[in-house]
Amino acid sequence: MSMLSAAALRRGVASLTDLSSRLAVSLPASAQLFSAAASSEAATSAAGSQDDDSFLKASREGVILVLLHFPLPVRVFPVACLAYGRFYSATIGGSRLEKNMLKTDIIHHLDRCGLSLDDVKIDYNRGYTPLGALLRFPSKAAFTTAIRQTNQNRLYRIDEISRDVWDLKESFDGKAVLLQGVPRNALLDDIERFLCGTNFESPPLENFLRPGVPEPIRMVVVKFHTKTDAMNAVITKNRSFCLNNQVSMRVLQ
Incomplete structure (x- = not known):
């Protein structure tokens, strides 16, 4: 081979080596640029899809909690759990x-x-005349406790009764x-004058006679609008006179 041919061959090989080196250097950079562009494009696409998703958008803005207020349940005792009794004195004869x-x-x-x-x-x-008191207990256990309490002092007694007795x-x-x-000769106008200044309900009034000595005693039941009205009437009118008789007053419970 001539010296001219050998020099040309060496020059071609060097050119190929130089080209390969430049390709090797440029390929990672291109791949990196392509990868970064793809990542940026993918992130932009994902952000766009999130902006379009109303659910995700609402999640970024916050969550609104609606608190509903419900009233507390009223304590109601079942009818089957109730107990009824009659309370009376054991020391005043009967x-x-x-x-x-x-x-x-x-x-x-x-x-x-x-x-x-x-x-x-x-x-x-x-x-x-009060003969006793009818009681409604919230439970059978409460009724048993009442019997124990009355047995301790022995001044009163409690007997069990039915619900019908209580209701009636x-x-x-x-x-x-x-x-x-x-x-006995007092008219309705006389009774109303006696009650003047009190807040009593309009007649009719309940009138009856109770045996007494030397003659029957006339009694009248007057109803008032409130408990306070009834108590005030007793405070202001008790032992006052209706015509020539002194009248005693007592609140009925």
């Missing part, structure tokens, strides 16, 4: 109560039984007043 005993006195006496004013009804006879008994609830000693 099934009776003291005339001046109040519902609150009974509740305080049975302070471990969970009774309220609505759970007590005073049992009157036809002459409005009327409760005056402190809104009625018993007038005792009203003159």
